Amino acid sequence: MKLNIAVLPGDGIGPEVIEQAVKVLKAIAMEFNHIFTFETGLVGASAIEKTGDPLPEETITICEKADAVLFGAIGETKYDIDPNAEIRPEQGLLGIRKVLDLYTNIRPVIAYDDLLNKSSLKIKQIKDTNILIYRELTSGIYFGQKELSEDGNTASDICEYTRFEIERIAHRAFKAAQSRKRKLTLVDKANVLASSRLWRKVVQELAPTYPDVKVDYLYIDNAAMELIINPRQFDVILTENMFGDILSEEASVIVGSIGLLASASIGDKYAMFEPIHGAYTKAANKGIANPIASILSAAMLLDHFELHEEADLIREGVDKSLKLHITTPDLNTKYNHVTTTKVGDFIEDFINNPEETNLN
Numbered sequence: 206m207k208l209n210i211a212v213l214p215g216d217g218i219g220p221e222v223i224e225q226a227v228k229v230l231k232a233i234a235m236e237f238n239h240i241f242t243f244e245t246g247l248v249g250a251s252a253i254e255k256t257g258d259p260l261p262e263e264t265i266t267i268c269e270k271a272d273a274v275l276f277g278a279i280g281e282t283k284y285d286i287d288p289n290a291e292i293r294p295e296q297g298l299l300g301i302r303k304v305l306d307l308y309t310n311i312r313p314v315i316a317y318d319d320l321l322n323k324s325s326l327k328i329k330q331i332k333d334t335n336i337l338i339y340r341e342l343t344s345g346i347y348f349g350q351k352e353l354s355e356d357g358n359t360a361s362d363i364c365e366y367t368r369f370e371i372e373r374i375a376h377r378a379f380k381a382a383q384s385r386k387r388k389l390t391l392v393d394k395a396n397v398l399a400s401s402r403l404w405r406k407v408v409q410e411l412a413p414t415y416p417d418v419k420v421d422y423l424y425i426d427n428a429a430m431e432l433i434i435n436p437r438q439f440d441v442i443l444t445e446n447m448f449g450d451i452l453s454e455e456a457s458v459i460v461g462s463i464g465l466l467a468s469a470s471i472g473d474k475y476a477m478f479e480p481i482h483g484a485y486t487k488a489a490n491k492g493i494a495n496p497i498a499s500i501l502s503a504a505m506l507l508d509h510f511e512l513h514e515e516a517d518l519i520r521e522g523v524d525k526s527l528k529l530h531i532t533t534p535d536l537n538t539k540y541n542h543v544t545t546t547k548v549g550d551f552i553e554d555f556i557n558n559p560e561e562t563n564l565n
């Protein structure tokens with residue numbers, strides 16, 4: 206298969222983790238006789254520095270021409286210190302999600318047996334957790350009208366959803382549940398928010414179309430607690446933009462490190478794959494960033510094009526690296542940890558030679 210992949214490494218640890226993902230994709234292309242080409246674009250703080258724009262037109266064109274986008278991370282300490290900065294790296298990420306209409310963000314949360322002791326939660330609580338979070342990604346409070354009064358004393362962010370926006374992601378979440386344990390949990394705040402009441406109404410109306418899927422409804426506050434107390438009860442979680450952002454980051458505690466969580470953002474025409482972690486500027490260029498989330502995002506990219514055998518091989522390589530403790534320091538305090546590049550090298554070697562790759 207020929208795939209033209211747009212690569213947006215972004216800021217902080219983005220470039221080094223994406224380098225590993227690209228390395229792994231190149232190994233897959235070699236092994237399976239695919240032709241993958243890569244074109245890099247600027248985004249985030251690094252794009253602001255070079256062009257003044259967090260999402261230059263040229264980057265949009267590169268993404269629109271590509272079959273898929275691989276995204277690193279965005280953010281920079283100086284913008285975090287000044288939340289009033291008018292031009293911000295985040296506009297690059299939010300902008301590309303909106304322009305490509307990537308409305309479904311899928312975030313798998315899987316507890317690896319080999320990492321159960323890395324979580325601060327109890328092993329018996331988290332073992333066998335396997336959740337798919339379906340986060341709406343192009344609407345809600347993130348994209349609603351924002352206002353700051355002239356005197357600077359009042360601010361507002363509108364959270365708006367349309368039936369259309371809810372229906373299109375809900376159908377996908379129901380279908381995903383059908384191919385799994387057939388359970389869908391809608392997370393909302395329907396006891397308080399009008400937008401949540403619309404989510405609930407729409408999902409209740411769609412439910413009879415998927416009679417084999419059991420639907421549950423949880424308020425976000427309760428869901429935040431249940432996710433920690435009993436994560437195994439969840440199969441597919443469907444939720445709006447901001448709740449999904451918060452819940453998925455919380456879910457990383459189950460897995461042991463946010464450096465493991467991958468995601469796919471799928472529209473009707475375009476698809477983008479990105480780790481859920483941020484730019485973690487403090488860790489940049491130290492060789493300590495965990496590339497697994499990016500590498501697993503690359504596996505999700507392959508799944509998107511039905512290259513399941515290829516994606517599975519990447520996941521096997523990841524499993525093996527974890528089993529052998531070939532991991533970055535976030536996961537490895539007991540054994541000698543390795544660098545970002547070494548984790549990528551190990552998975553690359555595994556793809557080239559699955560039978561023989563071992564610690565060396």
Ligand code: IPM
Pocket residue numbers: 279295298299450481483
């Ligand atoms: C994420 C991030 C982004 C979000 C930020 C960087 C804008 O937290 O992808 O989860 O809030 O969506």
